[in-house]
Amino acid sequence: IKNEVVHDEL
């Protein structure tokens, strides 16, 4: 699981 959370959702 990637640690970085990308805020690409709405």
Added chain:
Amino acid sequence: NIFRAAGDLSHLISILILLNTIQKSRSIAGISLKTQILYVLVFLTRYLDLTYRYVSIYNTLMKLFFISSSIYIVYLMIYKFKNTETEQIDTFPIEYLIGGSFILSLIFNYKFQFGEILWSFSLWLESVAILPQLFMLQRTGEARTLTTHYIFALGAYRTLYIPNWIFRWISEGRVDYLAIFTGIVQTIIYSDFFYIYYHRVLKGFKFELP
């Protein structure tokens, strides 16, 4: 993926239903101003990241739409179609929702940074933002069918995001624990409403609480 697309579409439709309802009936009867103000806060705190984070043109346009439409709805409710009767039953203490979300966002965030705290705050606040509206429904005991469609579409958006997160977890290995947890909380808050909506509105009955 399909769940995310359907979720976004549902979100978009909910706002359009609400705008259409207000404009056509020239009335905001039965719609909670407090819930709408909370949504302005949610959208402002989450989507103002468009000023420093670029995702896609779709993402940017949707964010702009949600920020501007939510402000416009509050404007309509306060200035154009002010309804004191509805205001009088709109008594949910939202300061607790805002305060609680703020505290939770300080505890749960991905980084103790301004932008991340705002993002977390918006997720917590969104999960409970519908409460004043549901509280109002409970007080009046019934609602206009269009209002129930609006609430349903708004709730469906976050509910549809849940399979989207599972899908992304499997396909991309990405997990956004905060979004998932708050999304589940939000769906639970809606569950009672979904149940009544399914049993009454979809079968052609008026929305009336048992």
